Amino acid sequence: MINKILYLIVSLFFFSTSYSDSYVKASDTLIWDSENKKYTANGDVEFKNEKFIAYSDKMIANYVEENNEEIFTIVELFENVVIKFKDETFRGNHAIYTRDDNIIVLTGNVSIESPTRLLTGYELIADIDNNKRILNSADKDSLVEVLLENDSNN
């Protein structure tokens, strides 16, 4: 019984110290520009908010101050962008997330990967709130490729 209580206390301690809804991690630098109200992270950037987790080489996040708190409004990701949202993984060269409408726009060699499909194209507009995905090609001569999993064995 005592062991169980101790385990619970220790677990709660580690949970409270390690858990955070949102964070930014970087391996090189993080620059806080309070005059222009933005953070710039460089090197193996990892960004997590309540909606998704994103990885890239560089990130610029603009913020506003509301009720003495700073809130990210626009998050821009550069190079080797990977965004994980539920069971989907978005990849691209560049991404912009706007908090107001919860929309992510990815460009440049974009792909969406989920357990049952792989879509590739040039531009992806992911509307998180309405669960919509729009995948565009670079121009009318380009193609959007779709690879569906063959589940005939199931």
Added chain:
Amino acid sequence: MIKNINKKIIDFLIIFFLAIQIFIYFYNQRPLTKNFSQKDITVENFSSIVLSKSGITKIGSEKLNKIDEDNIYLEGNSYLENKEYKIYGENIFIKLKEEISNSNDPVKVINSMGVLKSKGFKNLDNKGIIIFKGEVEFLID
């Protein structure tokens, strides 16, 4: 005749004493200033207030070393606090004239967005920019 001589003597004495006073004034001031500016000052368990572009910043440390008129070194556990941030670190150099502070030791920063930890920092207070160096982790509230 005697009155005239007395008057001249009194005038001479007044001018003489004034000259001596001027001489003493300059003789005393110069070496005093010179000695003060060259002296290194060390204060333990120090805290003070610095006025900069971002407003009033409270600084403190286990040991303050005054390098010269414009440079101070906060040795050991140190902090910088103002209305925008609280920086807790070690061994922080401050350039008062340029409003720049920096450290190459681990630092913890608390601001209105969350808590940030990094391997070092450079605070360009006159530009409102803080550069956090090395691996950085910023936990957002």
